Amino acid sequence: MGQQDSELKYLKAKTRVEKLKAFYTHLTVYFVINSVITTVKMMNNLNNEETYDEAFFDFSTVASWLVWGVGLALHAFSVFGLPLILGDDWEARKIEQYMNDELEQHKSNK
Template identity: 30%
Template sequence: MADEARERAEKRLGEVKGFYSHLGIFIFINVLLFLVNILTSPGQWWFYWVTIFWGIAVVFHGSRVFGKGRVFSSEWEEKKIRQYMEEEAQKK
């Protein structure tokens, strides 16, 4: 029982670390793109397209990791697995 709880905690920690890594890379790359945009073509703003679409992905990633009603969470997966197993057992 304690091993399962530890495994779930480690998995959760990995998800949180993954999000913060994603966020850090997002910020770093977008600052770089902003600087490249300013230095190479100051009159044409193209960097924000990357920021907008990648930002949407970061928001979805954050909502998946930290959201209350996490869709496709491990709890949801377990519930669905049990449901499908019960349905299969009833067919036999």
């Protein structure tokens, strides 16, 4: 059982690292893309003779930050918040439950 525990711990750690990597990638893309969108919109607004404040605080300029930010916050919650609420071992308990269910189902089908 020791090697199986070791493999399960490895898979759990690998999954956690993949989730973190996906979140950090999402965060990076969020900042890069929204910075480009904001720059383009502000340049457009400034070319239309708006002041810097009018161009920057225009709702269409910050809308993508806000809307996408909600999605990013939900992603962050799923990576960081959910384990705090459900506990660190929740994932392992669920995996064990599903494996046991599958084993019992397999036994009953024979």
